Amino acid sequence: MGGNHADHHHAPDGHGRALRLGIGGPVGSGKTALVAALCRTLGPSMRLGVVTNDIYTTEDADFLRRAGVLDPERISAVQTGCCPHTAIRDDIAANIDAVEGLEERFGPLDLVIVESGGDNLTATFSRGLADKQIFVLDVSGGDKVPRKGGPGVTTADLLLINKTDLAPLVGADLTVMSRDAAAVRDGKPVLFTSLREDRGAHSVAEWVTGLVHDWAHHHRAPAPTTSTA
Amino acid sequence: MNAMLLLLADSRLPAGGHAHSGGTEQAVASGAVHDVASLAAFLRGRLATAGLVAAGLAAAAVTASGAGWAELDAEADARTASPAQREAARTQGRLLLRVARRIWPAPALDELAAAVPSPHHPVVLGAVAAATGCSPRDAALAAAYNAVTGPATAAVRLLGLDPVEVHRLLAGLAPALEDTAATAASACAAGESARLPAHAAPALDLLAEQHIRTEVRLFIS
Incomplete structure (x- = not known):
């Protein structure tokens, strides 16, 4: 941390920089496991950076x-x-600093993943920090969680429901979760997985690759010249 | 006093300040700060030392330019014994400078960024205050305010103190904030940066160094 970064500004429209993908969700839902899985699957073909918010x-x-990984x-x-x-929504300065620091040291990068600290259902990433975001739930929180909504569940670009292998053990009905999620997400995608079984998170990796x-x-086109560079 | 100063001093300014406790987290861990009374003593000590130093630097930065940026930043380094504190001050300064250049674009801020990529926070605070039309005394007041409000909020979060009691404490510090700003502004009016306030706070230095070596931390500083 704290190196002397070069004095240049990234264009706010995202030209010339990596895609920034936010991964949020409650404590223990599998955010870090997802980041590890994505690094495992995408690492060989993409230039990656990761920021964690512990x-x-x-x-x-x-x-x-x-x-x-x-x-x-x-x-x-x-x-x-x-x-x-606060660090992913209201005051994103430290995260932007970390993302830009990675891009300056290792860039150009294809993808920078920002993993939120475990939070509650009201957490969501600022558009100033993440271009796209994944919200991770797990079945052991109960199959009512998607119905409860919150900005993560309703507006994330992808809703991932993890630990499907535990569903029979905790009495969670995946059909209910799928139906409720679809009802509040207005057609945006929902994926089910068990990161314990699919250590490469292949369905998610495929979605991310498309992004x-x-x-x-x-x-990737050259950034338009601005007077404030 | 103007509306820009309110925006600049507001803890909602998205410049990363929320994750710094200014030694409070370690003071809580050590037991030195454990209730509103001990927090009051901590904040008074902080204001009289680190707060006054920051206020002097911020006031001086209002009129700085050219080679003055690097010189003032070196004065800040010389007044910050703890490497952990220097690191925290430079990180906060870099973040404030980045957001301020988007909110209040000004040639002086570009000049500062070119001269010192990660300047000490009070230096940036003063430069931004100038860009928004504030006086040296305004900048000093913002620095003094900043020196106690962030740590006070951290104590509320860490100890579950009654937030109204803590804000009453801050209101009680208001005259001391004004005095600090006045002292800082008159020191910088002398025009010689080496003569700016240079009060050391060894306890804060030690807290910062202990904090950075602690495995479990919630705050950056």
Whole structure:
């Protein structure tokens, strides 16, 4: 942290930079496992960076580094002062700093993943930080959770429901979850998975790959010149 | 006093300040801060030392330019003994400078960014205050306010203190904030940056160094 970054501004419209993907969701739903899985599957074909927002120090970043799915230097940890949602929604400055720091050190990158600290159903990423976002739930929170909604469930570009292998054990009805999620998401995609069984999160990786290709197609052109550079 | 100063000093300014406790997290961990009375003592000490130093630097930054940026930043370094505090001040300064250049674009801010990519926070605060039309005394007041309000909020979060009691405490500090700003502004009116307030706070230095070595941290500083 804290290196002397070069003095340049990224164009706010995203030209010339990587796609920024936010991953949010409640504590224990599988956000870090998803990040590890995406790194495992996408790492060989994409230039990646990861920013973690740990509630406690560098727990998640350390987990990812130990998992060996990505060069440890490409994983940056941000502390959020007791308020994980503030750091991804109201005051995104430290996260932007971390993302831009990764791009300056390792860029150009194709994808930077920002993992939120575990939060509640009201958490959502600012559009100033994440271009696209995934909200991760798990079945063990109960099959009523999608019905309860909240901006993560209703507006995330992808809703991922994890730990389907536990559904019979906790009495969660996946049909109910699927129906309720569809009802509040206005056609936006919902995927079910068990990251314990699918350690590459292949369905999610495929969705992300589509986003990255689409982003590159629209934003890799040289940035328009501005007077504030 | 103007509306821009209110915006600049507001904790809702999205410049990363919410994740800094200014030593409060470690003071809570050590037991030094454990209730409103001990928080009051901590904040008074902080204001009289780090707060006054920051206020002096912010006031001086209002009229800085050219080679003055690097010089003032070096003065800030010389007044910040703890490497952890220097790091925290530079991180906060860099973040404030980045958002301020989008909110209040000004040639002086571009010049500062070119001269010092990650300047100390009070230096940036003063530069931004100038860009918004504030006086050196306004900038000093914002720095003094900043020196106590962030740590006070951190204490509310960490200890579950009654937020109204803590705000009453802050209201009680208002005259001291005004005095700090006046002292800082008159020190910088002398025009010599080496003569700016240079009050050391060894306890804060130690807290910062202990904090950065702590495995479980919620705040950056």
